[in-house]
Amino acid sequence: MRIINVIPQLVSGGGERFTIDLCNALAEQGHEVALVVFFAPEGELGFYRNELSDRVKFITLNKKIGLDITLAFRLRKVIHDFEPDIVNSHLRSMYYMPLSVLTTKAKFFHTIHNTADVEAADVIGGAIRKWMFKTKRITPITISLESLASFEKYYGHTAPMIFNGRDIPEPLEVSESVKKEIDGFKKTASTKVLVQVARFTDVKRQDLMARVSKRLYEEGFDITVLLIGKKSEDIIKGIEEANCPICHVLGERKNPLEYLKAADAFCLCSTYEGMPISLIEAMGVGTIPVCTPVGGIINVVKDGETGFLSSDISEEAYYIALKRFLQQSDSDAAEMKAKVKESYKPFTMRECASKYVELYSK
Numbered sequence: 001m002r003i004i005n006v007i008p009q010l011v012s013g014g015g016e017r018f019t020i021d022l023c024n025a026l027a028e029q030g031h032e033v034a035l036v037v038f039f040a041p042e043g044e045l046g047f048y049r050n051e052l053s054d055r056v057k058f059i060t061l062n063k064k065i066g067l068d069i070t071l072a073f074r075l076r077k078v079i080h081d082f083e084p085d086i087v088n089s090h091l092r093s094m095y096y097m098p099l100s101v102l103t104t105k106a107k108f109f110h111t112i113h114n115t116a117d118v119e120a121a122d123v124i125g126g127a128i129r130k131w132m133f134k135t136k137r138i139t140p141i142t143i144s145l146e147s148l149a150s151f152e153k154y155y156g157h158t159a160p161m162i163f164n165g166r167d168i169p170e171p172l173e174v175s176e177s178v179k180k181e182i183d184g185f186k187k188t189a190s191t192k193v194l195v196q197v198a199r200f201t202d203v204k205r206q207d208l209m210a211r212v213s214k215r216l217y218e219e220g221f222d223i224t225v226l227l228i229g230k231k232s233e234d235i236i237k238g239i240e241e242a243n244c245p246i247c248h249v250l251g252e253r254k255n256p257l258e259y260l261k262a263a264d265a266f267c268l269c270s271t272y273e274g275m276p277i278s279l280i281e282a283m284g285v286g287t288i289p290v291c292t293p294v295g296g297i298i299n300v301v302k303d304g305e306t307g308f309l310s311s312d313i314s315e316e317a318y319y320i321a322l323k324r325f326l327q328q329s330d331s332d333a334a335e336m337k338a339k340v341k342e343s344y345k346p347f348t349m350r351e352c353a354s355k356y357v358e359l360y361s362k
Helices: 014-028 071-082 091-096 098-103 116-120 123-134 145-155 176-183 206-218 233-242 256-262 277-284 315-326 330-343 349-360
Strands: 002-007 032-037 057-060 086-090 107-111 138-141 192-197 223-228 247-251 265-268 288-291
Touching: 002 014, 002 071, 002 091, 014 032, 014 086, 014 277, 014 349, 032 071, 071 091, 071 098, 086 091, 091 098, 091 123, 098 123, 107 123, 107 349, 116 123, 116 145, 123 138, 123 145, 138 349, 176 256, 192 206, 192 256, 192 277, 206 223, 206 233, 206 247, 206 315, 223 256, 233 247, 256 277, 265 277, 265 315, 277 288, 277 330, 288 315, 288 330
Parallel strands: 002 032, 002 086, 032 057, 086 107, 107 138, 192 223, 192 265, 223 247, 265 288
Antiparallel strands: none
16 A cells, blocks of 8 residues: 555654554554654754654655645645555644545544544634544544543544554663663662653653652652753753752653663653553553553553552542552562563554554455
8 A cells, every 4th residue: 555644744653653663663564654743853843753764755845834835735745645555644734634635535533643523622622523424424433441532532433443552672681871871860779760751741740749749758758850852941840849859851852762671660641641552661661650640541540459449530649550550569569560471462563553554444
């Protein structure tokens, strides 16, 4: 098949990470694949550019900041020239898809990377999606059972569901430089390393993570917290106000898998989620997740068995969940890590891409 994926930009984020991996996997399976990106991959807008396979044709439309009316026509021309069988859009690229959908014979799909109402973003985004999905001009793809449930509630009809995937390189080694960096944050050889991999936003609540960690540290728990992701000054301010001496803001990293493998726990205290790629990465390296019960997380993390879920999204509930992890015996933690690694098996990108191809072929 000839397949085009369309996404606004390649900043560090779960949707962008997934799209790169999907393109690479589809190309690896023998399909002719192109990735169309709206913004030129410069600076942070091209965070994942170098991870795209040479087998994938890369096309940038050099979008202007703000509303760019001509972009819809440039996108249609690119799609027309490539003559695809399949076009799969992601994130807010949907705004510019209608012209191509109405004038191209390809089959169109759109991956819903968040809960349906959040992914729709605004009135215009919601209206475009409702029209395209209801008329079956675009087939939506949800990414977890919770994602599907939110879709059915928001749009009033059902949609296909394919779990996100992420391949973990084997063998994956933690470099000496990463080991040395992490050791520098540890107070003792027994210090528990907690890693959060997420864009710094109000939704991901790194400030809450800092407050909870400080509370546990003051209670005598030997921990250090590494916050990895694209930084935001507003969130940084909240972290600083928490005055947590064992919280360290590392910012973006090209090799988050190494930090996750070296960690004792993966922490995510979001108010909502789709199906976090970072969670799949943590599972793939056998790192115990401690998360809030939102989005697709509840479909894959079994509390007390393959990780820890807070009872709700409140700060107190997350504190209790993280404390439960820290109170685990070493033997229980080792047993849980093995179960976490085992639970990753259905979430490889190879499996995910094969299911996309199966859906494309219907």
